[in-house]
Amino acid sequence: MIRTVIFDMDGVIIDTEPVHHHAFFTQFAELGIPVSDAEYATFLGKSTRNVFQHLKQEYHLAPDVETLMKRKREIFNQSFDEDASLDLLDNVRVLIEDLHEHGVQLVLASSASKATIKRVFDRFGLAPYFTHLVSGEDFEQSKPDPAIFLHAAAVSQTPVGECIVVEDSANGVAAAKAAGIYCVGYASPHSALQNLSQADLVIQHFSELSAEKIKVLG
Structure with missing residues (x-):
């Protein structure tokens, strides 16, 4: 039983996925990296830390993982707090x-x-x-x-x-x-x-x- x-x-x-999607893709645009929807789909279920560890290596990003995570969290939190429909x-x-x-x-x-x-x-x-x-x-x-x-x-x-x-x-x-x-x-x-x-x-x-x-x- x-x-x-x-x-x-x-x-x-x-369903915070649209908020995560917005936060990630806003940040991808800031970083100038071409992450596709298909690649993004492989991130679902993974921690933000693991996602940025992967992206830092794949796209040779200069900021450290902690800095990348902090920025993503800032965008997410703002969107989460402002979205009354959630x-x-x-x-x-x-x-x-x-x-x-x-x-x-x-x-x-x-x-x-x-x-x-x-x-x-x-x-x-x-x-x-x-x-x-x-x-x-x-x-x-x-x-x-x-x-x-x-x-x-x-x-x-x-x-x-x-x-x-x-x-x-x-x-x-x-x-x-x-x-x-x-x-x-x-x-x-x-x-x-x-x-x-x-x-x-x-x-x-x-x-x-x-x-x-x-x-x-x-």
């Missing part, structure tokens, strides 16, 4: 509340920074539902490396066989499967370039899930 649900954040709980994805709060009420432990495992996670959780009042918040900035390698999900299962004190992961990116799904965890792929309209074929179950909308259905997955 499933005891713990591990949620990704961006594209799963809230909201949780349809029906995801209903699912979170249903899982919480039925005693299923919730853990966040997101490639986002701790600062961004806090920004989202403070704005939408999500902290009471989650026992642990795990940020990708604490790991050497990003998804598809399984470390973040193995750590999430460990801190939840739940065997991987009694966890599921909810993800919307190919990198995230690959990380969950590498960790040996059942994975629900959310086919987000904002991540159409993502291959979710490795997921054990693919959903189009969170109304397809409930605590009752999730407990018997795996």
Whole structure:
């Protein structure tokens, strides 16, 4: 029986992907680097640090990674705070509340920074539902490396066989499967370039899930 649900954040709980896209491409323009949409799609699920480590090497960028990350965060934070239309994805709060009420432990495992996670959780009042918040900035390698999900299962004190992961990116799904965890792929309209074929179950909308259905997955 499933005891713990591990949620990704961006594209799963809230659709901040357009804000990240705006921040990254604004910065790419500032840096004068020709990142294509296809190349950008490979970044989804990775930490900002790993993205800029890759870009610094590929495009021989002069600023150090910390400086690049700081600038991206500045652009993201401004856009996030100014966008009054940002909201949780349809029906995801209903699912979170249903899982919480039925005693299923919730853990966040997101490639986002701790600062961004806090920004989202403070704005939408999500902290009471989650026992642990795990940020990708604490790991050497990003998804598809399984470390973040193995750590999430460990801190939840739940065997991987009694966890599921909810993800919307190919990198995230690959990380969950590498960790040996059942994975629900959310086919987000904002991540159409993502291959979710490795997921054990693919959903189009969170109304397809409930605590009752999730407990018997795996």
